[in-house]
Amino acid sequence: MSGSDAAAAICAQIAAVFSTSPATPTARTALVSELAAAASRGGRVFVHGVGREGLMMRALCMRLAHLGLPAHCVGDVTAPAASSGDLLLASAGPGVFSTVDAICGVARGAGARVVLLTARPEGDFPRRQADVVAHLPAQTMADDDEEETAAGESSPAKLPMGSLYEGAMFVLFEMVVMELARVLGQGPAQMRARHTNLE
Numbered sequence: 001m002s003g004s005d006a007a008a009a010i011c012a013q014i015a016a017v018f019s020t021s022p023a024t025p026t027a028r029t030a031l032v033s034e035l036a037a038a039a040s041r042g043g044r045v046f047v048h049g050v051g052r053e054g055l056m057m058r059a060l061c062m063r064l065a066h067l068g069l070p071a072h073c074v075g076d077v078t079a080p081a082a083s084s085g086d087l088l089l090a091s092a093g094p095g096v097f098s099t100v101d102a103i104c105g106v107a108r109g110a111g112a113r114v115v116l117l118t119a120r121p122e123g124d125f126p127r128r129q130a131d132v133v134a135h136l137p138a139q140t141m142a143d144d145d146e147e148e149t150a151a152g153e154s155s156p157a158k159l160p161m162g163s164l165y166e167g168a169m170f171v172l173f174e175m176v177v178m179e180l181a182r183v184l185g186q187g188p189a190q191m192r193a194r195h196t197n198l199e
Contacts, residue, residue: 010159010167013158013159013164013167014138014164014167014168014171017136017137017138017164017168017171018168018171018172026135027117027134027135027136027172028172028175028176028179030115030132030134031089031115031117031134031172031176032176032179032180032183034087034089034113034115034132035064035069035087035089035176035180036180036183036184037087038069038085038086038087038113039069039184041085042085043085043086043087043112043113044069044070044071044072044080044082044085044086044087045061045064045069045070045071045072045086045087045088045089046071046072046073046074046079046082046086046087046088046089046107046112047060047061047064047071047072047073047074047088047089047090048073048074048075048088048089048090048091048100048103049090049091049092049100050091050097050099050100052163052166053091053092053093053165053166053169054091055166056091056166056169056170056173057073057089057090057091057169058073059170059173060089060169060173060176060177061073063173063177064177065194066191066192066194066195067177067180067181067184067186067191067194068184068186068190068194074088074103081110082106082107082110082111082112083110083111083112084110084111084112085111085112086107086110086111086112086113087112087113087114087115088103088104088107088112088113088114088115089115089117090103090104090114090115090116090117090130091116091117091118091169092116092117092118092125093117093118093119093120093136093138093140093141093142093162093165093166094118094119094120094140094141094142094143094162095118095119095120095121095122095123095125095142096123096125100116101125101129104116104129104130105129108129108131113131113132114129114130114131114132115130115131115132115133115134116129116130116132116133116134117134117136117169118133118134118135118136119135119136119137119138119139119140119143119165120140120142121133121135136165136168136169136172138164138165138167138168139158139159139162139164139165140162140164140165141161141162142162143162
């Protein structure tokens with residue numbers, strides 16, 4: 001498979017994640033709504049995820065800061081204490097991580113709203129620990145094991161180890177930032193002015 005064919009196959013897999021029924025509320029709608037509400041009440045935004053999901057959450061945090069929101073990555077030494085009016089965006093693609101579970105519990109205990117992004121919204125964890133469950137129906141590493149066992153081997157065009165979920169996160173977050181910029185009235189020049197110059 002050529003490089004361009006492989007790239008097209010990967011992009012097609014990611015695009016398919018967003019072809020869900022329009023009757024179902026999308027993760028994009030939920031995230032834009034919750035972030036806009038946090039901005040209107042002057043709340044801070046915290047993001048958290050583990051592994052590669054965590055890297056995508058950090059990328060979102062950067063763009064939220066460019067939009068002028070007080071955004072923080074959980075675990076950074078400069079992250080303040082969460083409190084009432086704040087918002088935690090957390091990711092647990094396979095449905096549950098003990099560390100994400102614990103952090104969501106602390107945030108809710110402090111009065112913050114919690115939005116959980118996951119590929120498996122039907123489990124006990126999302127409903128127990130989140131005010132809003134944002135469903136991103138993409139393959140995770142847990143699904144990757146199941147598919148390889150069923151098929152005997154993975155397709156060469158399939159992203160390995162649940163990377164489809166993380167690739168879809170990147171695309172989802174770009175769409176959220178574009179829409180949120182419109183909602184908050186933030187243009188490209190304003191966003192660029194907030195980009196770090198200490199590079």
